[in-house]
Amino acid sequence: MHTPTTTAEGHQLPTALEPRNPGMALDLDWVRTAQANTSAIERRAKTLPGRRSVKKDYQAAWLCKAISLIDLTTLSGDDSEGRVERLCAKAKQPVRADILDALDMTGLTTGAVCVYHDMIETAVSSLKGTGIPVAAVSTGFPAGLSPYHLRIAEIGESVKAGAEEIDIVITRRHVLQGNWQALYDEMKEMREACGDAHVKAILATGELGTLRNVARASLVCMMAGADFIKTSTGKESVNATLPVSLVMIRAIRDYYERTGFRVGYKPAGGISKAKDALVYLSLIKDELGDRWLQPDLFRFGASSLLGDIERQLEHHVTGQYSASYRHAMA
Numbered sequence: 285m286h287t288p289t290t291t292a293e294g295h296q297l298p299t300a301l302e303p304r305n306p307g308m309a310l311d312l313d314w315v316r317t318a319q320a321n322t323s324a325i326e327r328r329a330k331t332l333p334g335r336r337s338v339k340k341d342y343q344a345a346w347l348c349k350a351i352s353l354i355d356l357t358t359l360s361g362d363d364s365e366g367r368v369e370r371l372c373a374k375a376k377q378p379v380r381a382d383i384l385d386a387l388d389m390t391g392l393t394t395g396a397v398c399v400y401h402d403m404i405e406t407a408v409s410s411l412k413g414t415g416i417p418v419a420a421v422s423t424g425f426p427a428g429l430s431p432y433h434l435r436i437a438e439i440g441e442s443v444k445a446g447a448e449e450i451d452i453v454i455t456r457r458h459v460l461q462g463n464w465q466a467l468y469d470e471m472k473e474m475r476e477a478c479g480d481a482h483v484k485a486i487l488a489t490g491e492l493g494t495l496r497n498v499a500r501a502s503l504v505c506m507m508a509g510a511d512f513i514k515t516s517t518g519k520e521s522v523n524a525t526l527p528v529s530l531v532m533i534r535a536i537r538d539y540y541e542r543t544g545f546r547v548g549y550k551p552a553g554g555i556s557k558a559k560d561a562l563v564y565l566s567l568i569k570d571e572l573g574d575r576w577l578q579p580d581l582f583r584f585g586a587s588s589l590l591g592d593i594e595r596q597l598e599h600h601v602t603g604q605y606s607a608s609y610r611h612a613m614a
Contacts, residue, residue: 302580302581305506305509305511305545305546306545307506307507307509307510309507310464310504310507310508311507314503314542315464315503315504315507318499318500318503319499320494320498322494322527325527325531326527329527332567333563338562343562344387344596344597346562346565347596348387348389348392349577350561350565350593351379351590352393352395353579353582355395355419355550355584356374356394356396356398356586357397357399357518357585358371358399358587359400359518363403371397372406372407372410374590376393377393378590379392379594383594383597383601393414393415395416395579396416396449398421398449399419401438401441401445404418404447405445405446417448418446418447418449419449420445420449421517422451422452423435423436423439423474425452425453425486425517428452428456432470435474436477439452439477443479447481449482449484450478450481450482450483451484452483453486453488455467456491458470459492459493464504467501467505468504468508470508471504471508472508475508475509482512483511485505485510485513487502487513487514488516488517489522489528489532490516495531498528499534499535502531503538503539506539506547507539512549512550512583513532514549514552515532515551516551518552518554520553523552523553523554524552524553524555525554526563526567529549533567533568533572533576536549546576548580548581548582549568550583551584552585552586553585555585555586556592557589558592558593568582
């Protein structure tokens, strides 16, 4: 099903809507039999950057698609209302108007804006009428180690403030100890606390030890009703990687084949170059298909990626590369 989203300029962009994943009972047999062949996964990942190459108009089209899938993010301790307002302005007009006109992409926006709880009100106000959702990181982000009742309460406060998407962090020790029931119960309660807001489960994959743990945690979170599974907070020493992505999207594919419900995927942290975005998009197309190349099923968690994409699009239109400082976020 497709319904139009109206931008501030009056343009309508098609937005796909997918039935939410309702979750299912925890299937420990399925979880415990999930494996990850690390050597095979790493070999496959190494081939990805060289397997797909798009040029000229095709590359420009794919880069515009990538922009529509970005959760434009600011998660710094020194965030201010002014910074968030400028970020929202960038989300509404991600690329210079004359470049979008030349590409016939007027009305293009990012997929969402992602902020801390304190900045939700500012972001919602700045994006009013655009159809661009506000996402909020929650549950003691990034460590997820604050008292549990406060983590649940934080979700409710963010939803009340106007966040339409909540990026929660799981308790990593549940995965490291193989306590799948505890992870399931936690995720299920967090999903319930989100109400109508969509929930993205951040696995913090760089802290889970093995790809097998990543596969099993992905399944458990989907069983508990996660709308998206997300690689990282962006604060870990290792964030989104191609091997981790391959494991997570294959878990998504397995879940869809068994249940009929599509779950979204969000790689976050360390994706800052246009060429990297193209690799991730080709991976999603190969492994999951075109349906997942829509904002309701795929997002990039990024802050600097947009600037490099804008530089590449300007080069495509004008033949000249501009200085990166001309494409600042905020």
